[in-house]
Amino acid sequence: MKKNKLILQIPKHIIIWIxxxxxxxxxxWTISASIRAGGGLVGQKLIPENITIExxxxxxxxxxxxxxxxxxxxxxxxxxxxxxxxSLAAYAFSKFDFWGKKYSLLTLLxxxxxxxxxxxxxxxxxxxxxxxxxxFLGLNTLSGLIxxxxxxxIPYNIWLxxxxxxxxxxxxxxxxxxxxATRFQAYYKIILPLSTPILxxxxxxxxxxxxxxxxxASIVLKDPSKYTFAVGLRNFISGMYDVRWGDFAAxxxxxxxxxxxxxxxxxxxxxSGLTRGAVxx
Amino acid sequence: xxxYKTIFPILYSIIIVVIGIFFSYIIGNVAxxxxxxxxxxxxxxxxxLILHPKxxxxxxIVPAFLLMFIFMIYPIIYTIQIAFTNYxxxxxxxKSQVIEQLEKETYLPQNTQNYEYAIYENGNKIKILLKDxxxxxxxxxxxxxxxxxKENFPSEFEGYKIVPREKKxxxxxxxxxxxxxxxxxxxxxxxxxxxxxxxxxxYVYIPEEDVIIDRLTNERLIPKxxxxxxxxxxxxxxxxxxxxxxxxxxxxxxxDRVSKPFLRVFLWTIFWxxxxxxxxxxxxxxxxxxxxxxxxKFKGIYRTLLIVPWAIPAFxxxxxxxxLLNTEVGVVxxxxxxxxxxxxxxxxxxxxxxxxxxxxxxxxxxxxxxTVCLGALQSIPEELYExxxxxxxxxxxxxxSITLPLLLTAIGPLLVGTFAFNFNNFNVIYLLTAGKPxxxxxxxxxxxxxxxISYTYKLAFEGGRGQDYGLAATISxxxxxxxATISIFNFWISGMFKREVRYE
Numbered sequence: 001m002k003k004n005k006l007i008l009q010i011p012k013h014i015i016i017w018i019x020x021x022x023x024x025x026x027x028x029w030t031i032s033a034s035i036r037a038g039g040g041l042v043g044q045k046l047i048p049e050n051i052t053i054e055x056x057x058x059x060x061x062x063x064x065x066x067x068x069x070x071x072x073x074x075x076x077x078x079x080x081x082x083x084x085x086x087s088l089a090a091y092a093f094s095k096f097d098f099w100g101k102k103y104s105l106l107t108l109l110x111x112x113x114x115x116x117x118x119x120x121x122x123x124x125x126x127x128x129x130x131x132x133x134x135x136f137l138g139l140n141t142l143s144g145l146i147x148x149x150x151x152x153x154i155p156y157n158i159w160l161x162x163x164x165x166x167x168x169x170x171x172x173x174x175x176x177x178x179x180x181a182t183r184f185q186a187y188y189k190i191i192l193p194l195s196t197p198i199l200x201x202x203x204x205x206x207x208x209x210x211x212x213x214x215x216x217a218s219i220v221l222k223d224p225s226k227y228t229f230a231v232g233l234r235n236f237i238s239g240m241y242d243v244r245w246g247d248f249a250a251x252x253x254x255x256x257x258x259x260x261x262x263x264x265x266x267x268x269x270x271x272s273g274l275t276r277g278a279v280x281x
Numbered sequence: 282x283x284x285y286k287t288i289f290p291i292l293y294s295i296i297i298v299v300i301g302i303f304f305s306y307i308i309g310n311v312a313x314x315x316x317x318x319x320x321x322x323x324x325x326x327x328x329x330l331i332l333h334p335k336x337x338x339x340x341x342i343v344p345a346f347l348l349m350f351i352f353m354i355y356p357i358i359y360t361i362q363i364a365f366t367n368y369x370x371x372x373x374x375x376k377s378q379v380i381e382q383l384e385k386e387t388y389l390p391q392n393t394q395n396y397e398y399a400i401y402e403n404g405n406k407i408k409i410l411l412k413d414x415x416x417x418x419x420x421x422x423x424x425x426x427x428x429x430x431k432e433n434f435p436s437e438f439e440g441y442k443i444v445p446r447e448k449k450x451x452x453x454x455x456x457x458x459x460x461x462x463x464x465x466x467x468x469x470x471x472x473x474x475x476x477x478x479x480x481x482x483x484y485v486y487i488p489e490e491d492v493i494i495d496r497l498t499n500e501r502l503i504p505k506x507x508x509x510x511x512x513x514x515x516x517x518x519x520x521x522x523x524x525x526x527x528x529x530x531x532x533x534x535x536x537d538r539v540s541k542p543f544l545r546v547f548l549w550t551i552f553w554x555x556x557x558x559x560x561x562x563x564x565x566x567x568x569x570x571x572x573x574x575x576x577x578k579f580k581g582i583y584r585t586l587l588i589v590p591w592a593i594p595a596f597x598x599x600x601x602x603x604x605l606l607n608t609e610v611g612v613v614x615x616x617x618x619x620x621x622x623x624x625x626x627x628x629x630x631x632x633x634x635x636x637x638x639x640x641x642x643x644x645x646x647x648x649x650x651x652t653v654c655l656g657a658l659q660s661i662p663e664e665l666y667e668x669x670x671x672x673x674x675x676x677x678x679x680x681x682s683i684t685l686p687l688l689l690t691a692i693g694p695l696l697v698g699t700f701a702f703n704f705n706n707f708n709v710i711y712l713l714t715a716g717k718p719x720x721x722x723x724x725x726x727x728x729x730x731x732x733x734i735s736y737t738y739k740l741a742f743e744g745g746r747g748q749d750y751g752l753a754a755t756i757s758x759x760x761x762x763x764x765a766t767i768s769i770f771n772f773w774i775s776g777m778f779k780r781e782v783r784y785e
Contacts, residue, residue, distance in 0.1 A: 009578070012571050016583055019568065022644065023589055026601045029612050041610040085345040092341035099336050104346075111353065113768040115705055117734060118760055119356035121363060121741045121753045126356055129311040151352025154345050187341075212594035215707050219742060230596045234712065241604045248604070252597045263592035264585060271588075271652055 033249035041245045055250035064251045066225065067232035071211055074142050074228055078149045079207040083199055085150070086157040091187050093158065094165035095173065108155040116152030117215050123148055124219050145220045145228075149210050157202050164198035165191060201269055208259055208270075229255050290340070294328035297343060301325060304351060312359060323350065357761070363754035367507045367525050370747025376504070376521040380486045380493070383509070383517065387460075387468050387480035388497045394479045395472065399434040400452050401441035407455060408441050410434055411469070411477055424464045450474065493517075529755040539752065542725040542736075550732040553635075554704040557642045562696060564643060565650025566688070570680075572651070573658045584655075591648035599712040602641045603628075631729040634714045638730060642709050650699075657691040658684070694775035701767050705760065710735045733760050 028046060034055050036048035059065065092098070093105060116123070124139070127148070131138015138144055172194070173186045181189065192199070214230040221231055233255065237248045263270060301324025309317020327347065330339035366372075374382070396411035396419075411419045411426070418434060419426040429438075436443050444452060453474065461469040463479075472478035484502070485494045493502040493509050502509040507523040508516035532539045568587065572580060590598060605612045606627040614624045627637045661684065669679050703709075710716060716728030716735050726739040733756055741753035 009574075009576065012574070012577060015571060016568070016587075020583075020586055023587060026598060026605055026644075027589070027593075029605060030601050041604055041607055041612075043610075044612060085348060088341040089345040092338040096338035098338040100330075100339075104342070109772075110765070110768075111349070113701070113764060114353075114357065114761065116353065116356075117705065117707055118757050118764070119353070119360050120738065121750050121757060122356035122359035123352070124741070125363070125368075125750065126311070126352075126359060130307060133307050133310075147348070147352050151348050154349045154353070158345065208594070212596060214596045214712065215738070230594070234596065234600060237600055237604075241607055242610060245604055248600070252601060256593050256597045259594055260589065260592040264589070267585065267588065267592075 030249045030252055033245055034253050036246060039244060039246040040242045042242065044245075055246040056254070058247045059251055059254065062236060062247055062251065063224070063227075063232060064254070067227050067229040068255060070142060070226060070232075071229040074146055074149070074217075075207045075210040077146050078153070078210045079203045081146070081150055082153050082157060082206045083203050086154060086161055086202060087192065087195070087199065088187075089154075090158050090161035090165055091191060094162045095170070095191075105159075108158055112155035112159060116148065120215065120219055123216070127220060139220055140222045140226055141220075142226060145217060148216055148220065149206075149213070153206055153209070157206070161195075161198050161202060164195055168194055197269065200266075201272070204262065204266060204270055208263065211259060290332050293340065294331040297324055297328040297331060297347070300347065301328070308355065312362060316358070316362075320350075320355070360754045360757050360761075363750055364529055364758050365524055365526060366522050366751050367520075367528075368522050368750040368754075369752075370749070371518070372507045372520040372522050374519055374521050376523070379509070379519055379521040382519070383484040383493060384482065384486060386483045387470065388483040389472060389478060390481050390497075395476045396469075396478070397475060398477050400444040400449060400456070401438050402444050402452075403441040406441075407444075407452065408438070409456075409459070409477070410438060421461050421463075421469065424462060426463070525751070529751050532752065533755065533759075538723070538725065541723050542720060542727040543756070545720070545729070546727050546731050546733055546736045549730070550704060553638070553710075553732055554700050554706075557639055557646065557703050557706075558696060558700045560639060560643055561646040561699070562650045562654070562692070564647045565652075566654045568647065568651045569654035569658055570684075572655060588648040588652060590644050591652075595645055595708050596712055598645060599641065599708060602637075602644075603713060606637055606641075628714055628717055631718055634718060634730045638709060638713060641713055642703070642706070645709065646699075646703075653692055653695055654688065657688050660691065661687050694771050697767060697771040697774070701764055701771075704732070704764065704767075705734045706732070707734045707738065711738065 029044070032046050032048055033044060035051050035053065036044060037050035037052040037054070093101065127137065127139045127144045130144070136143045137147060168191060173190055176186045176190050212230065214234065217228045218231045221227055227235065233248070233251060237244055301321055305317040305321035305324070308320050324347065327339070327343045330336040331343060394413065396413055398412070399410050401408045401410065409421065412434065413419070416432045417428055418430040420429050434443060456471045459471065463469065466482045468480045468482070469477050470480050481496060483495060483497055485496065487494065491504060495502055500511050502511055502517060507520040510516050533543050534540055572584060608614060608624065608626050608629060617623055617625060625633055627633050665683050666679055669683060710730060710732050714728070714730045716731030716739065719728045727736045731739070737753045737756045737760070740749045740756070742748065
């Protein structure tokens with residue numbers, strides 16, 4: 001009986017291995033391209049004939065580190081500011097009863113359905129006009145881009161964080177209030193420390209989402225020195241696969257690695273954040 | 282402490298009002314005074330909520346809402362507004378900006394007055410004296426010509442020294458931009474090397490009749506279709522932004538050059554979103570069923586390895602796939618060629634481009650489908666299967682009557698959500714095929730694999746014949762409506778509205 005079960009499992013392993021091959025097919029070819037001597041797609045073999053690190057040492061010249069620097073500025077700032085603004089608002093929605101609460105929550109619920117890209121024409125024109133009055137919020141600025149990401153992520157994350165705050169018992173806060181703490185002190189001395197899991201989820205998902213965005217960045221940023229990784233990489237490789245494949249592969253791997261490691265190391269945390277509200281707990 | 286408690290809200294609400302005034306001014310300039318006013322009232326209202334002790338919790342909310350208002354809600358409203366205009370290439374300026382620009386244009390009337398001139402210099406500054414045909418010499422002062430001498434230009438004038446004739450022409454570049462306005466809407470400008478002449482303002486706007494008079498030709502220019510237009514139909518460039526009512530929406534139905542590509546893109550968008558969602562979830566569910574087995578070895582490792590495509594930023598994987606699927610030298614075609622002797626024209630033929638999209642989006646999307654299916658499967662109580670086994674049900678009977686129905690109720694809303702996501706999956710379409718191949722029989726920016734959102738992007742940001750923000754915004758609105766309908770349907774089937782009412 002037991003042996004039977006093990007034999008039954010062999011087809012399962014085979015099927016899973018087929019999917020693993022599918023999954024790692026592009027990954028393997030990219031790694032191979034990044035260490036292969038010669039730059040083009042032509043005649044590439046999975047096991048490179050001559051190994052070189054030239055593509056990695058080229059990265060500085062193609063502007064890779066500047067893209068990554070811009071991406072990090074935008075993503076880290078967006079993540080921090082999102083957590084800051086959202087946690088304040090979510091705290092109020094979770095712990096207070098007040099005028100306008102129900103309709104505000106409903107509005108947020110409806111707004112979170114609209115991805116920011118649907119207003120892209122208006123966002124472009126808004127930044128275009130804003131830039132004439134406030135240069136640092138105009139087109140072609142990282143700070144303008146940050147503001148757009150920030151505004152778009154607020155509704156969904158307020159709901160997400162409010163759900164977590166709801167699960168923190170009120171009694172903890174009440175005892176602090178009795179001891180003479182103000183509401184704001186209760187918020188940052190009691191609620192925030194207890195909420196590190198959700199704060200990290202919001203910070204990490206905002207970070208990854210911003211880092212991975214191509215559309216808004218490509219609309220807002222025009223000057224190559226301002227490019228984020230997504231826009232820079234796409235403009236670098238577009239139409240140039242036959243000559244830049246090796247450098248591109250190296251840039252892809254170095255640029256993706258931190259995100260992949262972060263994602264896999266924190267997969268349970270991130271997956272629970274991304275699929276929340278969907279799978280009923 | 283008490284002082285702090287009273288001062289803080291006042292200071293806070295003042296800051297909000299200041300920000301409000303600032304942005305209202307800008308929005309008022311950009312979108313019209315009404316929107317500026319609305320925005321100001323909203324921020325003013327926020328600051329009242331901050332001040333009033335009973336609405337104290339709003340102090341925590343206002344910063345987030347203000348950001349959301351400027352960078353999310355306002356763009357939505359602005360999109361709606363643009364959809365009813367002809368905003369786009371050739372129609373960028375407002376009407377008053379166009380009038381202002383046209384009113385600066387001048388012309389040289391027949392029998393105009395010509396003047397000889399002399400240049401006077403004092404350091405870097407220069408002045409001009411003019412001499413008419415009867416030898417009178419004038420200076421220009423306060424929009425008037427004032428007679429100061431006769432016959433010969435003086436060698437010095439108001440502390441300025443005359444520039445001798447031989448050096449005169451080295452100063453000519455300075456003179457070209459000089460334009461002296463005189464009282465009766467005429468201007469003195471350089472007309473040839475030796476003369477200044479009296480120019481007249483060419484276009485005059487008459488607000489009461491909303492027409493521009495061209496004084497050179499004596500024509501009345503009527504605003505029509507976003508341009509001031511001559512009686513013979515000639516348009517004056519630049520055009521202006523104009524309210525066009527439902528015209529953009531009508532174009533989607535009536536204008537063949539727009540309605541044909543729009544309809545095709547629309548149908549493909551639905552087919553794409555439904556197809557790729559079903560495919561991803563079928564594969565994801567299949568894998569989840571395989572993995573949902575306590576006895577399976579290496580389960581944890583398999584799961585981690587299989588979600589790798591989810592972990593890689595999608596734009597990177599997509600750009601890699603473009604290289605791998607290259608028709609001539611791509612790895613995929615080389616493997617297929619050595620195995621079966623075929624080369625597939627991945628991005629050159631519509632059918633294959635679509636197959637490529639489905640396959641690559643399966644690669645990107647199955648880890649998510651698998652993960653949520655696995656979660657849902659694990660939440661099905663074990664006892665159900667045990668009692669089914671006691672009743673003698675086979676594996677497939679259990680699958681059909683226990684697993685699938687329970688699973689579908691759990692992941693139903695997610696299926697709808699994924700559909701909505703793929704409906705707007707710009708990255709996959711734009712980075713993989715960029716909408717190509719082009720539609721062969723219609724002249725349009727849309728390709729055969731474009732979805733609505735990538736079509737919108739192309740209309741707004743890379744149209745070959747210029748940008749059409751008005752039409753792009755119109756299509757955005759249609760996408761808004763579809764997504765909103767889907768989401769409301771989704772809330773309804775998942776009972777979300779009911780659940781939320783509890784938090785009142």
